[in-house]
Amino acid sequence: MKPQDRRSFLNSLTLVGLSAALPLPALAAGKVKPAANSALIVVDVQNCFVTGGTLPVAKGEEVVPVINKISAAFENIVITQDWHTPGHASFATTYPGKKPFETTTLKYGMQVLWPDHCVQGTDDAALHKDLKLPTAQLIIRKGFRKGVDSYSAFEEADRKTTTGLAGYLKARGIKTVFVTGLATDFCVAWTAMDARKAGFEAYVIEDATRGIDLNGSVAAAWKQMAAKGVRRIQSGDIAMA
Ligand code: VGL
Numbered sequence: 001m002k003p004q005d006r007r008s009f010l011n012s013l014t015l016v017g018l019s020a021a022l023p024l025p026a027l028a029a030g031k032v033k034p035a036a037n038s039a040l041i042v043v044d045v046q047n048c049f050v051t052g053g054t055l056p057v058a059k060g061e062e063v064v065p066v067i068n069k070i071s072a073a074f075e076n077i078v079i080t081q082d083w084h085t086p087g088h089a090s091f092a093t094t095y096p097g098k099k100p101f102e103t104t105t106l107k108y109g110m111q112v113l114w115p116d117h118c119v120q121g122t123d124d125a126a127l128h129k130d131l132k133l134p135t136a137q138l139i140i141r142k143g144f145r146k147g148v149d150s151y152s153a154f155e156e157a158d159r160k161t162t163t164g165l166a167g168y169l170k171a172r173g174i175k176t177v178f179v180t181g182l183a184t185d186f187c188v189a190w191t192a193m194d195a196r197k198a199g200f201e202a203y204v205i206e207d208a209t210r211g212i213d214l215n216g217s218v219a220a221a222w223k224q225m226a227a228k229g230v231r232r233i234q235s236g237d238i239a240m241a
C-alpha cells in the first residue's frame with residue numbers, strides 16, 4: 001500500500017468508528033417535529049418560581065433560554081400564570097399554626113400548603129423578564145379563585161371546574177401539546193396528565209422544566225406521567241428546522 005492510500009484507509013476507519021459511536025437521538029431521523037396542530041405550553045415561568053421569588057424552584061431560571069430557543073419550532077404557544085388571591089386557600093399563612101410544605105384537607109381533598117406566592121398583580125407573579133415569546137397567543141391564569149388551587153392548566157383542584165384551555169385548544173384544531181416550565185412535579189405534571197385526560201397527545205420536555213421535589217415528588221411525577229402516556233423528551237429531540 002502506498003503511503004497516501006494508507007492514510008485514506010486510516011481516515012475511513014476513523015469515520016466508521018465515529019459514526020458507530022454516535023447516539024441515535026443525534027440523528028435527524030430521531031427528532032420530533034412539532035406540526036401545525038401542535039402547541040407549546042409554557043407553565044408558570046414567573047418570578048415567584050425562580051431564584052429570589054417567594055416559592056423558588058432550584059435553578060428554575062435555567063428553563064428560560066431553553067424555552068426561548070425551542071419556541072421557534074412552534075406555531076402555537078400558550079403561556080400559563082399561577083395567579084392567586086391574597087389569603088389564598090393554598091397559602092400556609094391562611095391557617096393559624098400551619099407551616100409551608102405541610103398539608104391540610106380542603107373540601108376537594110388534600111392540599112399542600114405553600115408560602116404566599118404569585119399574588120395577582122404583583123411583580124412576583126409577573127412572567128420572567130428574559131422569557132421572550134412574542135408569538136405566544138394566549139396567557140391562561142389559574143388558581144385565581146380564593147378557595148380552590150389549580151396546578152393544572154386544564155382543570156382546577158376541585159377536579160370539576162375547567163379553565164377553558166381544552167376547549168380553546170380543540171377549537172383551534174390542536175392535537176398535541178409539548179409542556180415545559182415550572183414545576184415539573186406540580187403544575188407541569190398535572191398539566192401534562194390532564195392534557196392526556198382531555199384527549200391530547202402530550203410530551204414533557206424534561207430539560208425545559210425544573211422540579212420542587214418534596215419527598216421524591218419529581219420521580220413520582222415522572223412515573224405517574226408515564227402511566228398516563230405522557231412522553232418524556234429533551235429539547236435536543238425537537239427538530240428546529
Ligand atoms: C406550583 C406549587 C404551588 C407550580 C404552583 O407552578 O408548580 N407549585 N403553585
Ligand code: ZN
Nearest residue numbers: 082090118143
Ligand atoms: Zn400556586
